[in-house]
Amino acid sequence: MRKKTAREARESALASGWMLEADPELAAAAASVGGAQVEPNPDVVQAPDVAPASTAGSREQLSNGAVVLLGVIGGLYLLYTWVWFSWANYYSQMNAAVAEGSGVIGSVMQQLVFWAAPLAPALWFLTAFLLCRGARTWKLALWLLIGAVVLVPLPALVITGGA
Amino acid sequence: MAGRIVTWVLGVLLTLLYVYLVVAGVGNLIGLREMSALLGLTLNAVGWSWLLFGIALPVIVFAVALVIGRARSAGLRLLLLATGVCVVAAVQLEVLHLVPQSTFFV
Numbered sequence: 001m002r003k004k005t006a007r008e009a010r011e012s013a014l015a016s017g018w019m020l021e022a023d024p025e026l027a028a029a030a031a032s033v034g035g036a037q038v039e040p041n042p043d044v045v046q047a048p049d050v051a052p053a054s055t056a057g058s059r060e061q062l063s064n065g066a067v068v069l070l071g072v073i074g075g076l077y078l079l080y081t082w083v084w085f086s087w088a089n090y091y092s093q094m095n096a097a098v099a100e101g102s103g104v105i106g107s108v109m110q111q112l113v114f115w116a117a118p119l120a121p122a123l124w125f126l127t128a129f130l131l132c133r134g135a136r137t138w139k140l141a142l143w144l145l146i147g148a149v150v151l152v153p154l155p156a157l158v159i160t161g162g163a
Numbered sequence: 164m165a166g167r168i169v170t171w172v173l174g175v176l177l178t179l180l181y182v183y184l185v186v187a188g189v190g191n192l193i194g195l196r197e198m199s200a201l202l203g204l205t206l207n208a209v210g211w212s213w214l215l216f217g218i219a220l221p222v223i224v225f226a227v228a229l230v231i232g233r234a235r236s237a238g239l240r241l242l243l244l245a246t247g248v249c250v251v252a253a254v255q256l257e258v259l260h261l262v263p264q265s266t267f268f269v
Contacts, residue, residue, distance in 0.1 A: 087256055109183040113252045116180075121248035129245045130239055131231070150250060154257050 059136035073144045083153040085118040087127045123152050170237045177244040181225045188218035199268050210267025211219055213258065222250050 067143040096107070124147040132140035192214040199206055206214070214236035228247040 019211035036234070038173055059227070074207075084253060084256070091256060091259065106183075106187070109180070112180065113184065113187075113255070116249045117256050119255045120182075120246070121240065123246040123249050127242050130242065131235075153253075154261055 063137075066141070069141055072146075073141075073148060074125065076148055076149075077125050080121040080139075080148075080151055080153055081118050087153065088114045088117050095133065121147070124151060168239075173241050174244065177248060178225075180248045181221045181244075181251075184221035184248075184255075185218055188214065188221070191217060195264075195267060204268040206244065206267055207269045210264075213262055213267065217255065217258065218264075220254060224248075224251050235258065 092111055095110055095114065124145065128140060128143040128147060132143060195210065195214065196206060200220070224247040228243040229240075232243045235243075
């Protein structure tokens with residue numbers, strides 16, 4: 001049960017600086033009557049009787065979440081690119097030294113393949129984005145998460161003796 | 164017309180990369196078998212499975228890229244093929260680094 005006493009935002013007696021919450025509808029009524037503007041605190045959970053407003057807010061939240069997700073995964077992919085780049089560098093140098101005597105075409109192709117690895121995260125991101133352009137956001141998120149699993153640079157995470 | 168030619172050329176080049184990956188995988192298999200025979204060793208199950216994986220992966224990825232790209236625009240199909248090559252390259256680097264080749268032999 002909610003107390004029906006009319007409350008406006010006021011300074012708490014508990015601790016200075018703390019504001020007690022204004023009742024939104026009463027505050028609005030007071031604002032419309034008295035003209036005094038009292039902002040309801042947006043941090044506090046809304047009362048259930050303002051459900052329409054909160055659903056509109058949740059749709060907004062979803063797209064914000066998607067943007068945050070894209071940013072986080074994009075950053076992760078950038079990190080992957082960096083790690084793959086360093087490994088491609090290492091292996092291409094090693095391979096160039098080892099395979100000096102082998103055929104030209106083979107070594108050129110092998111170098112191409114080595115240097116393709118760092119491009120994988122960026123291309124995956126682009127491909128997923130273009131493929132899911134018309135689709136739901138969760139589909140894009142799913143594909144990006146699959147990419148984050150497939151392309152995780154395990155050599156950087158696991159320390160072995162190496163081949 | 165010119166656009167179509169460029170698309171086909173790019174597609175053929177990407178396909179050649181896949182072909183190279185398969186040929187290199189087969190070459191690894193043959194080469195390592197010869198080498199192990201010279202040393203009086205044989206490939207064990209681990210070695211066989213990794214080498215066959217190296218041959219099969221480009222084929223599988225190529226097929227998947229073509230299937231996903233069905234009924235898409237030409238550019239998107241090329242992008243899919245390119246992404247596939249890069250993913251195969253990344254996975255191969257991973258295998259190259261994580262699986263010591265000394266475990267391939269008995």
